[in-house]
Structures are given as C-alpha cells and as structure tokens.
Amino acid sequence: MSERAQKPHADEVESEAESETRTEPEGESHVEPVETGADAVVAALKNAGVETLFGVQGGAIMPVYDALYSETDMNHITMAHEQGAAHAADAYGIVTGDPGVCMATSGPGATNLVTGLADANMDSDPVIALTGQVPTNFVGNDAFQETDTIGVTSPITKHNIFSDSPHDVGDDVGTAWALAKEGRQGPTLVDLPKDTTQNETDAEPGEPTTPDTYNPPEEADAGIVEAAAECLAEADRPVILAGGGVIKGEASDELRAFAMEYEIPVITTMPAIGAFPEEHDLSLEWAGMHGTGYANMAITMTDAMFAIGTRFDDRLTGGVDSFAPDAEVIHCDIDAAEISKNVEADYPLLGDAAAVIEQMDAAMPGAPDVAEWREQCDEWKEQYPMEYDMPEDRPLKPQYIVEQFDEATPDGDTIVTTGVGQHQMWACQYWMFSEPRTWVSSHGLGTMGYGLPSAIGAKIAAPDKEVVCFDGDGSFLMTSQELSVAVRENLDITVVVLNNEAVGMVRQWQDGFYEGRRMASEYPWIPQFDKLAEAYGARGWRLEDYDNVEETIEEAIEYDGPSVVDVIIDPAENVYPMVPSGGDNGLFALNEDHLEEI
Structure with a gap:
C-alpha cells in the first residue's frame, strides 16, 4: 500500500475539514433534489x-x-x-x-x-x-x-x-x-x-391536496338545522348519540359544550368512546350488543335522538325495526351515503360534525325540559349497574383486572388498545374513559390480533402517554411476533392477556346459541405467555390469584420497556349485558338465565 493511500495529503485534510464546516443555516434542513x-x-x-x-x-x-x-x-x-x-x-x-x-x-x-x-x-x-x-x-x-x-x-x-x-x-x-x-x-x-x-425524474411533488372534484360538506342545510333544533328543544326524552365521527371530526369539545348547556344525556357508540367523559352525570356510556343497560334503555325510550357521526351498524342497533322506535332521528354525517342507509333520518344534516353541532347550538330556541327524563336515566343506572360478583374461591375476574389497571394509570392520559373478543368488551365496559383518542380498537371488522401492533403504533404516536393493551389469549396468539418490534424499539407498553384458554366470545355464543357445542373454541394447550415474553426479551408476569394483583400491576407499569402480564381468568366468565344479534336493545340479558328467556 502506498503512503498516499495510508495517509491523506494535507490539502485533502484541509478540504475535508472545510467541507465538514459547510453546514446548512440554523433552522433549515437540507432538501435532496428529486432524481427518481x-x-x-x-x-x-x-x-x-x-x-x-x-x-x-x-x-x-x-x-x-x-x-x-x-x-x-x-x-x-x-x-x-x-x-x-x-x-x-x-x-x-x-x-x-x-x-x-x-x-x-x-x-x-x-x-x-x-x-x-x-x-x-x-x-x-x-x-x-x-x-x-x-x-x-x-x-x-x-x-x-x-x-x-x-x-x-x-x-x-x-x-x-x-x-x-x-x-x-x-x-x-x-x-x-x-x-x-x-x-x-x-x-x-x-x-x-x-x-x-x-426511473429518473426531476418533478418535485407539491403539497398534498385533494382533487378539485372532492368537496366534502361543511355546514348542513340551515332550514333543516332549524327544524331539527326545534324538534330537540321540544323533546321530552332527548338523547345525543355520539359516533366515531365526533372524534374523527375533532368535535369532542363542541359535543361536550352542547350536551352540558342543554343537559341532554349522552350515549356513545364503541368507536366514540372517550368523546364524552364517562364519569360525567350526563354520560350513559356506550350502547349496543354489550353496552350498558341504561344506555340501551334510553335509546329504546327516547323521543328525539341527535345522532352525530355514526353509521348505525348492527352491533349498535340490534334489530333496526325495534331501534329507538318512538324517536324522531336527527342524523348528522359528513358522508351522504350513511344518512338513512340503516336508520331513516327525519332530519338529515349533511356536514362536518363540529360545524353542525355549532349550527344546532345557534338554532336552539331553548333548552328541553329534561328534569324528569334525567331522573329516569339515573334510575336505570341504579337498576342496571355494571357490577359483578367476585367470590374468593373462584379464579380472577377480568372486570377486576381492568379496573385495577385503570386505577394504577394516569386518569385521562392513558391509551388503551385491544384485540377483539370478550377482553375487548370488558376493557371498554370497566375502564372509565374521559378523553378522545385514548381508546384504540377494531370495531366494524372485529379483527383479532389488532391489540399488540396497535399498541406499538399508539406508543410511537404518543411516546409520553402510558399505553396498556388488553388482549385475549386467542387474539394475542395471532400477532404475538410483534413483541420483537416492541423490544427492539424499547417501547414502554404493557400487554395484559386475559387468558381463559379459549376464543372466549365464540365459546360464549356456542353456550348461548348452539346448545353448548364447543367446537374449535377451546385450547387444549397454549404457551405460557409470560415465558414467551421473556424469550422475546420483554418482561413477563403471571397472575393466578388475588394475592399479588396490585403489586404485579404496579411492577408491570413501572417497568421501562415492553411487558406482558399473563392473567389466568375465570374460564366460565361471560360478557353481560348482552343484546342477542338482531334483537331489541331494550331486551338485554344480564346473565345466562336471562338470555334463555329472551
């Protein structure tokens, strides 16, 4: 090797040093030209x-x-x-x-x-x-x-x-x-x-824009808004049904202000969880197949429904013919295809959720007289509370685990993700949500395996927030390989596997509607997920009784990195309330015996 090859010439060193000092002006980033x-x-x-x-x-x-x-x-x-x-x-x-x-x-x-x-x-x-x-x-x-x-x-x-x-x-x-x-x-x-x-090109792309022909609506027809506002103001039993479009349309603040000003009870769909604080007196939480009894009763008895950003899917409505049978329906949506698709709208409001709520507020002739109606809603809350038995001689109750994680994490500042199944229902039934964009789940498609990869996406989107993923053993098995990503990226997420050694929701339906024929819904063997987590390089815990629940939860949350808590829950536990598929929202089952009577 020549001396020149071993040691740069002094002129070259000077040239390299000058090159290194030629930096972009502070506050500006170097933009590479487009070549391909x-x-x-x-x-x-x-x-x-x-x-x-x-x-x-x-x-x-x-x-x-x-x-x-x-x-x-x-x-x-x-x-x-x-x-x-x-x-x-x-x-x-x-x-x-x-x-x-x-x-x-x-x-x-x-x-x-x-x-x-x-x-x-x-x-x-x-x-x-x-x-x-x-x-x-x-x-x-x-x-x-x-x-x-x-x-x-x-x-x-x-x-x-x-x-x-x-x-x-x-x-x-x-x-x-x-x-x-x-x-x-x-x-x-x-x-x-x-x-x-x-291939080569020097065509620099412009700012992202929609085609000239794409013009989503902003404000709804003023005449229909005025008529809808009058209907809502004159109602005896009004409700607001907030759908996922409230959150998508950044309309949570407008929803809260409107509901509180006119003291109208608020029901959400599952995708809208967090759009309205569930601890608020006006909240009836979420409605539908496994929604609260009081939300489903209010939907059944309302005489005026202001529905915002919802597509009225079958898991919400049950049988369309029995859904809100006495209600005049005010339906706001940004997509014209959704209005009157499933539920006929008496007052179709095509527009942006936030803008239409503000239109309705401006058009309201006064507040409805809701004192008796709110008393009735409070009575339903007392009559159908979200309670569960917790005998000490039975395995861990999943509802209790969800509540304990909720208590151990920051209020309103924790993101919850889930897979799909019983664990998903328990998570949204027993976690109290107060802020939008903190509930991340698969709704319409019902995708098992969604929980862990969505927790990764959520944590990267909001690195300063606590992220807790509730998964089922069946759901976790579908995408558990993504733990390798969480470990590699050192993501501080906590995965809680509510483990009943079954595809629990399928097993529940087989017991309820197929005379207990449990075909392909139970696992004769599954891995120990805490040990699987350790093999990936995450931390693992296993919970089998009540003795060390709080301590284990605290350790898992405080661990700086991905952790998995394998919680062995009562395999006989089912999700209630339950409206049978296509059923009447007001005829919900509170237990297995009640389901047989419907």
Missing part, C-alpha cells in the same frame, strides 16, 4: 409532514426504501408482519388524527396488508399504504410476486392509485395522503411499479 420516482415518493411524504412509517422490506418496494436510507426526518419501524404494519399505522392515525403510513412489497406483502386496510376502512381510520409492484411491462404476466393490488384493495380503500409515471408519482402519494385525512377519513393506497420508482 422513489425520491419523489419520499419528498411527498415529507411535504405531508410524515415522521413515522411502518413496514416490511421487499424486492418491489426496495427503491423507496433505498430513497429513505439517508432520510433523517422520518423514522421507519420494521414490523414483524405486514398486517402488523397496517394495524400500527391505523393506531397511529387514530391517536394523532393524521394518516398513518404503512409500506409493503408486491404480492404477499401487499395482500398481507389487506386485513389492516379492511379494518381501517370499516372504522374510517386515516391510513395510507404504499405497495411495491412488478415493473409495468411485467404487469399481467404473472411475474414473481405479482398481485393485482388495485383490484384486491379497491373494495376496502377510500381511494387507490396505480402510479405508472415517475413524473406523477409524488403528486399521487400527496393526493392519497390528503384523501385519507379529509372528509370522511379512510385508507388509501398507492401501488408503485418498480420502474416508476427507479
């Missing part, structure tokens, strides 16, 4: 203010990942499975209100996103998916890892784009991001052929 379609994709994400991406690398998406290599303003979280990436992005969008971003390669990478996109679509959650695709000249030839991603995802996305030009791809990504966020939120997808992202 992949650069344009990254530039579009930066224009949108994206800071975090969730994904899994692969061949067809590799050019975009390569463009991210030197990017310092965005943090990429490599997930264990693409479904986990979609759920994490979904939760990120729920907590922040801005679209979460997930990435995957073509073929199986894209199809593995499908469950998460379908979930986001059902719940109107803002997500943008970027999927790799085979080069355009290979499309349709059954190339390696080719799938018609646009065809597969068209029914489950708000909008998707096959981006076949490197000059347009940046703006395509910006459009997808804007559409995911504006109006009725939802998932969008951009399919990125490899030649689109590899």
Whole structure:
C-alpha cells in the first residue's frame, strides 16, 4: 500500500475539514433534489409532514426504501408482519388524527396488508399504504410476486392509485395522503411499479391536496338545522348519540359544550368512546350488543335522538325495526351515503360534525325540559349497574383486572388498545374513559390480533402517554411476533392477556346459541405467555390469584420497556349485558338465565 493511500495529503485534510464546516443555516434542513420516482415518493411524504412509517422490506418496494436510507426526518419501524404494519399505522392515525403510513412489497406483502386496510376502512381510520409492484411491462404476466393490488384493495380503500409515471408519482402519494385525512377519513393506497420508482425524474411533488372534484360538506342545510333544533328543544326524552365521527371530526369539545348547556344525556357508540367523559352525570356510556343497560334503555325510550357521526351498524342497533322506535332521528354525517342507509333520518344534516353541532347550538330556541327524563336515566343506572360478583374461591375476574389497571394509570392520559373478543368488551365496559383518542380498537371488522401492533403504533404516536393493551389469549396468539418490534424499539407498553384458554366470545355464543357445542373454541394447550415474553426479551408476569394483583400491576407499569402480564381468568366468565344479534336493545340479558328467556 502506498503512503498516499495510508495517509491523506494535507490539502485533502484541509478540504475535508472545510467541507465538514459547510453546514446548512440554523433552522433549515437540507432538501435532496428529486432524481427518481422513489425520491419523489419520499419528498411527498415529507411535504405531508410524515415522521413515522411502518413496514416490511421487499424486492418491489426496495427503491423507496433505498430513497429513505439517508432520510433523517422520518423514522421507519420494521414490523414483524405486514398486517402488523397496517394495524400500527391505523393506531397511529387514530391517536394523532393524521394518516398513518404503512409500506409493503408486491404480492404477499401487499395482500398481507389487506386485513389492516379492511379494518381501517370499516372504522374510517386515516391510513395510507404504499405497495411495491412488478415493473409495468411485467404487469399481467404473472411475474414473481405479482398481485393485482388495485383490484384486491379497491373494495376496502377510500381511494387507490396505480402510479405508472415517475413524473406523477409524488403528486399521487400527496393526493392519497390528503384523501385519507379529509372528509370522511379512510385508507388509501398507492401501488408503485418498480420502474416508476427507479426511473429518473426531476418533478418535485407539491403539497398534498385533494382533487378539485372532492368537496366534502361543511355546514348542513340551515332550514333543516332549524327544524331539527326545534324538534330537540321540544323533546321530552332527548338523547345525543355520539359516533366515531365526533372524534374523527375533532368535535369532542363542541359535543361536550352542547350536551352540558342543554343537559341532554349522552350515549356513545364503541368507536366514540372517550368523546364524552364517562364519569360525567350526563354520560350513559356506550350502547349496543354489550353496552350498558341504561344506555340501551334510553335509546329504546327516547323521543328525539341527535345522532352525530355514526353509521348505525348492527352491533349498535340490534334489530333496526325495534331501534329507538318512538324517536324522531336527527342524523348528522359528513358522508351522504350513511344518512338513512340503516336508520331513516327525519332530519338529515349533511356536514362536518363540529360545524353542525355549532349550527344546532345557534338554532336552539331553548333548552328541553329534561328534569324528569334525567331522573329516569339515573334510575336505570341504579337498576342496571355494571357490577359483578367476585367470590374468593373462584379464579380472577377480568372486570377486576381492568379496573385495577385503570386505577394504577394516569386518569385521562392513558391509551388503551385491544384485540377483539370478550377482553375487548370488558376493557371498554370497566375502564372509565374521559378523553378522545385514548381508546384504540377494531370495531366494524372485529379483527383479532389488532391489540399488540396497535399498541406499538399508539406508543410511537404518543411516546409520553402510558399505553396498556388488553388482549385475549386467542387474539394475542395471532400477532404475538410483534413483541420483537416492541423490544427492539424499547417501547414502554404493557400487554395484559386475559387468558381463559379459549376464543372466549365464540365459546360464549356456542353456550348461548348452539346448545353448548364447543367446537374449535377451546385450547387444549397454549404457551405460557409470560415465558414467551421473556424469550422475546420483554418482561413477563403471571397472575393466578388475588394475592399479588396490585403489586404485579404496579411492577408491570413501572417497568421501562415492553411487558406482558399473563392473567389466568375465570374460564366460565361471560360478557353481560348482552343484546342477542338482531334483537331489541331494550331486551338485554344480564346473565345466562336471562338470555334463555329472551
């Protein structure tokens, strides 16, 4: 080796030193010029203010990942499975209100996103998916890892784009991001052929904007608002039914002010949990199949319902014919397709939730006389309390575990995520929510396995908040590999597995409606989840009795990193109240015997 090769020349050292001191002015970041379609994709994400991406690398998406290599303003979280990436992005969008971003390669990478996109679509959650695709000249030839991603995802996305030009791809990504966020939120997808992202372009993408033809409504028709306000003011038994659109539309403050000014009882749907503080006297909590008895009674007896941002799904309504049978329905929604789709609206208010609530407030001729009605609602609270027996000779009660975690964490400042099943119901029944964007769950699609990856997304979205994930043993088994991500990223999340060695909700339905034939719902063997957690590098605890519940919960929450508490609960415990599928909300069962009588 020559001396020159071993030691830089003095002139070179001086040149390098000068180069190192030539920094960008303070407060400004260096913007790399767009040279390829992949650069344009990254530039579009930066224009949108994206800071975090969730994904899994692969061949067809590799050019975009390569463009991210030197990017310092965005943090990429490599997930264990693409479904986990979609759920994490979904939760990120729920907590922040801005679209979460997930990435995957073509073929199986894209199809593995499908469950998460379908979930986001059902719940109107803002997500943008970027999927790799085979080069355009290979499309349709059954190339390696080719799938018609646009065809597969068209029914489950708000909008998707096959981006076949490197000059347009940046703006395509910006459009997808804007559409995911504006109006009725939802998932969008951009399919990125490899030649689109590899080919040269100098086309800088603009700011993310929706198409000129996309004009979501703002304020509702003034005449209908005036008539609706008069109806509500003259009602004897009014209720406000707040749906997930209240939170999506950043209308929680307006909802609270309106309800408190006119002293109208508030019921939420499951997606709207946290939109109104559940400890407030006006709160009847949430209604539907496993909602509170007092919420379902109020829905059954109301004579005027102001429904905001809800699609009246079957888990809320039960039988549509018996839903709020005496009520005049005022339905506010930003999506015209939802109004009178399931429940006929007497006063259709097409518009933004916050704007329409303010319109209603301005139009109210006075407050309704609700003194007797509120007394009746309070009587129902006393008649159908959310109580449970806790005999010492029985295994741990899941309701008690949820309550203890609630007591041990900061009020209103803890995010709860769940999988789907009995544990999900217990979590939203026995945790008292007071703030929006603190309840993160799968509602319309009912996706088991949602809990852990969504906890990852939620924690990254809100690193200063406590995140507790309630999962079931069946749900946890579906995505437990994402623990590797939580450990790698050192995320301080607490996973509580309410373990009854069964797919509990299926088992409950088999007992209630299939004469106890428990086919494929019970596990003859499952792993010890505390030990599984330790194998991943997380901390694990196991709870089997009441003696050390509080101590274990405190240790798990205080542990700085991912922890799993395997809670062995009473396998016979079921979720009540319960309205049988398609049933009358006012005819809810409080126990097994009552269910048989309905």
